[in-house]
Amino acid sequence: MPSTVGKVIRCKAAVAWEAGKPLVIEEVEVAPPQAMEVRVKIIVTALCHTDVYFWEAKGQTPVFPRIFGHEAAGIVESVGEGVTELKPGDHVLPVFTGECKECRHCKSEESNMCDLLRINTDRGVMLHDGKSRFSINGKPIYHFVGTSTFSEYSVIHVGCLAKINPAAPMDKVCILSCGVSTGLGATLNVAKPPRGSTVAIFGLGAVGLSAAEGARIAGASRIIGVDLNPKRFDEAKKFGVTEFVNPKDHHKPVQEVLTEMTDGGVDRSVECTGSINAMISAFECVHDGWGVAVLVGVPNKDDAFKTHPMNFLNEKTLKGTFFGNYKPRTDLPNVVEMYMRKELELEKFITHEVGLSDINKAFDYMLKGESLRCIIRTDG
Ligand code: NAD
Numbered sequence: 001m002p003s004t005v006g007k008v009i010r011c012k013a014a015v016a017w018e019a020g021k022p023l024v025i026e027e028v029e030v031a032p033p034q035a036m037e038v039r040v041k042i043i044v045t046a047l048c049h050t051d052v053y054f055w056e057a058k059g060q061t062p063v064f065p066r067i068f069g070h071e072a073a074g075i076v077e078s079v080g081e082g083v084t085e086l087k088p089g090d091h092v093l094p095v096f097t098g099e100c101k102e103c104r105h106c107k108s109e110e111s112n113m114c115d116l117l118r119i120n121t122d123r124g125v126m127l128h129d130g131k132s133r134f135s136i137n138g139k140p141i142y143h144f145v146g147t148s149t150f151s152e153y154s155v156i157h158v159g160c161l162a163k164i165n166p167a168a169p170m171d172k173v174c175i176l177s178c179g180v181s182t183g184l185g186a187t188l189n190v191a192k193p194p195r196g197s198t199v200a201i202f203g204l205g206a207v208g209l210s211a212a213e214g215a216r217i218a219g220a221s222r223i224i225g226v227d228l229n230p231k232r233f234d235e236a237k238k239f240g241v242t243e244f245v246n247p248k249d250h251h252k253p254v255q256e257v258l259t260e261m262t263d264g265g266v267d268r269s270v271e272c273t274g275s276i277n278a279m280i281s282a283f284e285c286v287h288d289g290w291g292v293a294v295l296v297g298v299p300n301k302d303d304a305f306k307t308h309p310m311n312f313l314n315e316k317t318l319k320g321t322f323f324g325n326y327k328p329r330t331d332l333p334n335v336v337e338m339y340m341r342k343e344l345e346l347e348k349f350i351t352h353e354v355g356l357s358d359i360n361k362a363f364d365y366m367l368k369g370e371s372l373r374c375i376i377r378t379d380g
């Protein structure tokens with residue numbers, strides 16, 4: 001094959017022309033990577049709620065036409081000036097939030113909230129020159145969270161790419177790009193349940209089930225799933241969730257139900273719903289003296305968290321996390337290794353699979369609540 005390095009690549013991409021309208025498979029031009037950028041051949045991508053949310057664009061800044069997609073795995077095709085850590089042929093996971101390795105957050109062991117490359121959902125262009133690398137007949141098509149993986153090729157800042165083990169199957173580890181790492185890290189890095197402890201998981205979507213997977217890996221002895229949708233309970237059994245509570249089945253607040261079930265409260269709770277009521281319940285149901293609650297869900301704009309300060313004096317701890325506290329470039333390769341060592345199971349998250357030309361089906365599955373993760377092969 002003739003080299004594509006330094007040239008524009010024409011390839012297929014799923015373009016969102018308008019909010020809420022089906023994506024259209026188009027031939028797009030993908031410009032070569034500029035300074036600190038990498039052009040990646042996307043092998044497989046997956047659909048996450050955040051894509052659907054910004055595609056619907058209800059209440060957010062609409063940026064169209066746009067190429068969505070941020071959970072994926074691919075192979076480096078070429079690199080721009082100044083890129084030394086990656087070379088053509090390397091296997092990578094794109095991440096919606098980056099790690100520049102230079103800023104005070106990246107230099108702090110405690111933070112993953114990079115100043116330069118922290119998620120920005122309104123920006124549809126590259127940092128280097130404020131331009132898009134995608135176009136159709138010279139008209140720019142905008143990027144999404146710096147990844148735009150619903151395309152056979154994408155240009156991504158080097159700080160938003162984790163270099164992974166080339167032996168890792170891309171059609172499995174692609175889901176570590178976002179949702180699964182978020183839930184897993186919320187439990188393993190932030191809640192840190194001691195072996196034998198009791199963990200409550202609020203919300204049994206892909207993020208909550210990943211948090212449950214973290215609890216299983218940490219050796220929790222009881223994993224209690226809390227969800228308003230009883231259909232979620234069947235699936236959750238595969239994730240080691242052994243007890244279920246539906247707040248709708250009780251007349252008292254769910255935190256009281258959990259406190260009674262666990263002789264004073266759970267040791268850890270992880271909230272993965274986005275509901276402010278669930279956030280408050282998740283905090284109030286932890287045991288005094290040592291209980292830790294971790295918030296993961298993204299609340300509504302006007303929500304406020306209300307609880308009695310006595311809960312803090314009684315030594316309940318409230319925390320929150322972004323991307324499971326993982327630093328994308330430093331930590332994701334190790335999460336991939338957890339999968340390779342068979343400590344972490346990913347197969348059970350992948351409920352559906354389609355080719356790029358059927359990408360709208362993936363949106364249907366998610367909108368109907370049928371899929372946990374639908375993977376999309378770009379060659380299909
Ligand atoms: P999902 O919609 O698949 O799952 C959410 C579940 O919560 C559903 O099953 C729903 O029935 C349940 N639920 C809603 N309200 C509830 C309540 N009051 N009590 C109990 N259960 C309730 O969503 P998901 O993809 O798993 O994502 C979960 C949350 O995590 C979302 O808010 C998402 O935006 C957020 N998220 C956060 C980060 C981060 O870095 N902090 C990253 C990714 C996603």
Ligand code: ZN
Nearest residue numbers: 100103106114
């Ligand atoms: Zn940084």
